Amino acid sequence: MTGIVLAAMSRTPDPRLREIMASLVKHLHAFLREARPTEEEFETGLDFLLRVGKASGAQKNEMILLSDLLGLSTLVIMINNARGAGETDPALLGPFYRAQSPMCAPGESISRDARGGEPLAMAGRVTDLGGNPVAGAIVDVWQASPVGLYENQDPEQPDHNLRGRFETNADGRFHFRSVRPTGYPVPTDGPCGELLRAQDRHPYRPAHIHFMFSKEGYKTLVTQVFVNDDNCIAADVVFGATTALSGNFERLPDGTSRLEFGFVMQPGKRRLPRAPIP
Ligand SMILES: [Fe+2]
Structure with missing residues (x-):
């Protein structure tokens, strides 16, 4: 399955977008194989992300907050700033x-x-x-x-x-x-x-x-x-x-x-x- 999806994306003209999306798909597929969510759990996860988007607006950015709470924002800073x-x-x-x-x-x-x-x-x-x-x-x-x-x-x-x-x-x-x-x-x-x-x-x-x-x-x-x-x-x-x-x-x-x-x-x-x- 993973190989088929990677092949479908393989003609992406922008090489960096191709690289990032290939890596994302590989890791997301590996995540699903490890966590083995039920269909109900998968729907709950998608609904959560949908609600994160809907909660963002003029008063707050819930997407950045999610990224912060998962340690993603700090990790990106660590990757991009040599110490x-x-x-x-x-x-x-x-x-x-x-x-x-x-x-x-x-x-x-x-x-x-x-x-x-x-x-x-x-x-x-x-x-x-x-x-x-x-x-x-x-x-x-x-x-x-x-x-x-x-x-x-x-x-x-x-x-x-x-x-x-x-x-x-x-x-x-x-x-x-x-x-x-x-x-x-x-x-x-x-x-x-x-x-x-x-x-x-x-x-x-x-x-x-x-x-x-x-x-x-x-x-x-x-x-x-x-x-x-x-x-x-x-x-x-x-x-x-x-x-x-x-x-x-x-x-x-x-x-x-x-x-x-x-x-x-x-x-x-x-x-x-x-x-x-x-
Ligand atoms: Fe602050």
């Missing part, structure tokens, strides 16, 4: 990234909600593999609110709350103000939530801030910095947290938290990801 040269670990883009968030002045606050939160001052520096500053890089920052929702999930928050873009100065430095991030559950109101419950898995991500660094001549760095004392840091539901990405969110006597973090970019291609939802 060990000193560059910062990459991490998931996540389903709540928005393109074209507001350009901000150095030190500006990205907290646009009067309800605020525990104040945070973040200072970062971007260098290349040789330790030289990367000036003029665009730093895209986004995070969930203190109630654990991104602004595009939450009609109560102002547009672009807790999102902003900064530019590194001649010394590769940037800084901004925000609120201390909180851990949050991934959305559990759709088929992915059903799956987590069926697998007796918790839905939580450790508190983090998303960062994306881009500049011509450098590989775009998509990463996250995690609050190092978060209980979930060793059990991130989407397998994204690493020790190297743990940040010390130090609480100062005046109640402000302070985070300093260094990021290292490697040479490569600048590529901006497609926003998962508009």
